[in-house]
Amino acid sequence: MLYLVENKKVVMVGIPGVGKTTLLSKMAEIIKDHKKSVSVLSFGSLMFEVAKENGLKDRDELRKLPVSEQQKLQKLAAEKIAQHDEDVVIIDTHAFISSSEGYYPGLPEHVLKIIQPTNFVSVSAKPEEIYNRRMSDDTRNRDKITLANIKKELDAQSGMISACSVISGSPVKHILNREGKVDEAADKIINAIGL
Numbered sequence: 001m002l003y004l005v006e007n008k009k010v011v012m013v014g015i016p017g018v019g020k021t022t023l024l025s026k027m028a029e030i031i032k033d034h035k036k037s038v039s040v041l042s043f044g045s046l047m048f049e050v051a052k053e054n055g056l057k058d059r060d061e062l063r064k065l066p067v068s069e070q071q072k073l074q075k076l077a078a079e080k081i082a083q084h085d086e087d088v089v090i091i092d093t094h095a096f097i098s099s100s101e102g103y104y105p106g107l108p109e110h111v112l113k114i115i116q117p118t119n120f121v122s123v124s125a126k127p128e129e130i131y132n133r134r135m136s137d138d139t140r141n142r143d144k145i146t147l148a149n150i151k152k153e154l155d156a157q158s159g160m161i162s163a164c165s166v167i168s169g170s171p172v173k174h175i176l177n178r179e180g181k182v183d184e185a186a187d188k189i190i191n192a193i194g195l
Contacts, residue, residue, distance in 0.1 A: 006118065007085060007086070007087055007088070007089070007118075008087070008088045008089065008118045008119060008193055008194075008195075009081075009089045009091065009115060009116060009117045009118050009119075010088065010089070010090045010091065010117065010118065010119045010120075010121060010189075010193055011091045011093060011107065011115070011117040011119070011120050011121070011164070012024065012090055012091065012092055012093070012120075012121040012123065012189075013093055013094055013095040013106065013107075013120070013121070013122055013123065013157060013160075013161055014094075014122070014123035014124065014157070014177075015094065015124075015130065015150070015153045015154060015157055016130075016134060016137075017125070017129075017130035017131070017133040017134040017137070017150075018123045018124055018125045018130060018133075018177055019123070019125060019133065019177045019182065019185075020092065020123050020177075021092075022182050023123060023175075023177055023182055023185055023186055023189070024040050024090060024092055026182050026183065026186040027040075027090065027186050027189060027190065028040050028090070030186055030187075030190050030195075031087075031088050031190070031195060034195055036086075036087035036088055036195065037086040037087045037088070038086055038087065038088045038089075038090065039084050039086040039088075039089050039090070040090045040092060041080075041081055041084065041089065041090070041091050041092065042092045042093070043074075043077055043081070043091055043092065043093035043094075043106070044059065044062065044092075044093065044094070045059070046076075046077035046080050046081065047062055047070075047073040047074065047076075047077045048062060050073050050076045050077065051065075051073055062097075063097045063098060063099055064099070064100075067099065067101060067104055070097065070099075070104065071108070071110070074106075074108070074110075074111050075110060075111065075114065078110075078111045078114035078115050079114055081114075081115050082114050082115055082116070088193070088195070091115065091117070093106050093107065094106040094157075095107065095122070095156070095157040095160035095161045095164070096156050096157065096160050098153075103156050103160070105160055105163075106160070107160070107161075107164050109167055112164060112167055112168045116168075117164075117168055117170050118170055118193075119170055119171060119172075119173070119192065119193045120161055120164055120165055120168075120170060120171065120172035120173070121172070121173050121175060121189050121192070121193075122157060122158065122161045122172055122173070122174045122175065123175050123177050123185070124154050124157070124158075124174065124175070124176055124177070125176065125177045125178065125179070126176075126178070126179075127147050127150045127151050127154065128147070129178075129179050130150050131145060131146075131147055131150055134150075158174070171192075173188070173189060173192035173193075175188055175189055
């Protein structure tokens with residue numbers, strides 16, 4: 001008897017500095033080794049592509065747009081993601097966007113309905129490790145970095161992604177990406193999504 005395995009749409013969130021990019025590369029490598037097609041999509045990059053067509057020049061300016069404009073961009077990015085049909089589609093995103101109005105959900109209900117994720121992965125790391133990684137990253141225009149802010153961001157991420165799990169009915173796996181343990185973290189995620 002032939003069993004059909006459903007395509008996976010895995011939403012992976014992590015605040016800047018948790019090592020998500022490295023983890024995503026490792027996961028894609030493992031999935032390809034399992035002879036499955038995989039696509040890793042950056043939600044923010046998709047939003048920025050659309051925003052560039054409307055004159056935005058810097059990706060870090062996205063979070064400074066009015067919430068109504070961010071919502072439009074989120075919808076357009078989600079529609080592009082929904083068109084992908086690889087065995088595993090990994091959506092690299094953030095659980096929230098820090099705006100002048102407060103934390104805006106990176107995955108509001110209208111976006112979840114379009115993407116229809118099968119799994120959520122929430123990546124974290126020790127606040128001290130995140131702090132050190134951010135301090136050494138000069139490629140982005142970041143807000144002021146403090147350990148207290150990092151802890152607040154980790155708490156906000158946990159709450160937001162838990163809400164996404166409840167709204168969508170899809171499981172969430174919390175992963176601690178410890179320094180030098182990327183293989184271990186990737187294996188835990190691959191097992192959690194059933195590959």
